[in-house]
Amino acid sequence: MATGATLVAALALTACGNSGGDTTPTGGGGADGVKVAFIPKIQGIPFFEAMNSGGKDAATEFGFTWVYSGATTADPAAQADVARSLIQQKVDALAVAPNDPDSMAPVLQDAKNAGIVPFTADTDAASSAREFFVSQASTEGIGGALIDQLATAMGDSGEFAIVSCGRTAANLNAWIDVIKSKAAADYPNLKLVDTVYADEDQAKAVTMAKDLMNAHPNLSGLIGPCTTAAPGIAQAVDEAGKTGTVRTVGVGTPQAMLPFLTNGSSSASVLWNVEDHGYLTGWAGWQAAQGIAFPSDGQPFDVGRLKGVTYDAASKVLLLGDPLILTADNAGDYDY
Structure with missing residues (x-):
């Protein structure tokens, strides 16, 4: 101490x-x-x-x-x-x-x-x-790591979307701001096409992620910056048969993410x-x-x-x- x-x-x-x-x-x-x-x-x-x-x-x-x-x-x-x-x-x-x-x-x-x-x-x-x-962890550290991990998985190019939790959650919104600014500055070939909010509901995140993939046929990346959305978006990719086509990263707890990290439907989880x-x-x-x-x-x-x-x-x-x-x-x- x-x-x-x-x-x-x-x-x-x-x-x-x-x-x-x-x-x-x-x-x-x-x-x-x-x-x-x-x-x-x-x-x-x-x-x-x-x-x-x-x-x-x-x-x-x-x-x-x-x-x-x-x-x-x-x-x-x-x-x-x-x-x-x-x-x-x-x-x-x-x-x-x-x-x-x-x-x-x-x-x-x-x-x-x-x-x-x-x-x-x-x-x-x-x-x-x-x-x-x-x-x-710092806002810049978390937000920056999320977009860095996704960019690596996507080969620095393609369309991505964000499935967040609470619309008014200050930490999530701050991380999203960093994701946007760092993507624009460091990854000009990445394009954010939408941001949606699933509250703290993993099932809702699954549905929203599937809707995003249907609405954007060229989507190749998803970020879930909270611990229910992170496994939710990975589950959606797995169930949609798009593992290896749509890459996901998020803020997920180890045991919740382990099956998806193992099967490749999630590339990385940024946590502490x-x-x-x-x-x-x-x-x-x-x-x-x-x-x-x-x-x-x-x-x-x-x-x-x-x-x-x-x-x-x-x-x-x-x-x-x-x-x-x-x-x-x-x-x-x-x-x-």
């Missing part, structure tokens, strides 16, 4: 309250009784369950209570209801991966007004009252260690709830089992590290 951290009075809180309702408290509950809550975009999918697993690990190691609670649909209103419930339960730090940053912003302000440290993880709400954002991201999220909330600041000199530091974490004080972004490229050779090394 980082040394030399200083106290920040603005973040000092009093630990209180009990979790209940639809929350899942986990961890040792250290002497200070700190409770860190995390609200995913949607509960029950492998990606966020892996973040939950990492958060539990941090809670056990550092001695705080981890509360994981989310809606079963990617609905901004339902997510806001979960947040309000946790505010009423008086958790000490509240992390959210907002489906819609704009609609979550007033709820994060409510948390701050209640003496709770509000922050974001996985997806940012930069214009909100959030104290900081726990980022999995999701469990480590949850671990960092839990640690960050625990630190902030105690009023302990992150090292602000921009130099890499270690957090428990994590090496090379950085914090940018200007943007208030705590960064896990570089993206991970999953292929048929290494996806089986991960159990989520």
Whole structure:
């Protein structure tokens, strides 16, 4: 863990309250009784369950209570209801991966007004009252890796389309912006023909990908920048018998992508260690709830089992590290 951290009075809180309702408290509950809550975009999918697993690990190691609670649909209103419930339960730090940053912003302000440290993880709400954002990898790193991997698979030429998830998801939209700008600058023979949104629904992503292939007979590439669309587009290519003709890359979890990476319907998955991201999220909330600041000199530091974490004080972004490229050779090394 980082040394030399200083106290920040603005973040000092009093630990209180009990979790209940639809929350899942986990961890040792250290002497200070700190409770860190995390609200995913949607509960029950492998990606966020892996973040939950990492958060539990941090809670056990550092001695705080981890509360994981989310809606079963990617609905901004339902997510806001979960947040309000946790505010009423008086958790000490509240992390959210907002489906819609704009609609979550007033709820994060409510948390701050209640003496709770509000922050974001996985997806940012930069214009909100959030104290900081726990980022999995840089926007440029993820978006750039997605288009680089697709360009390599497509031979730097051809038509491609994007099947995203939530239309208002800030992280996905930021990655798509990088994909567009980098494609225009570095791959002039690649042409983006359409971008569609399948919410957090893999079956819907399958259908949309098939529709895109039918609508664009010359389509030779698909990007799925979220963990339900990535396997969805690969499944669509497989079922359509277009493996080797239409290349796919995406942001998919290892076990979900392994069959498609193995059979060639996906060329690569751009991700990060999701469990480590949850671990960092839990640690960050625990630190902030105690009023302990992150090292602000921009130099890499270690957090428990994590090496090379950085914090940018200007943007208030705590960064896990570089993206991970999953292929048929290494996806089986991960159990989520």
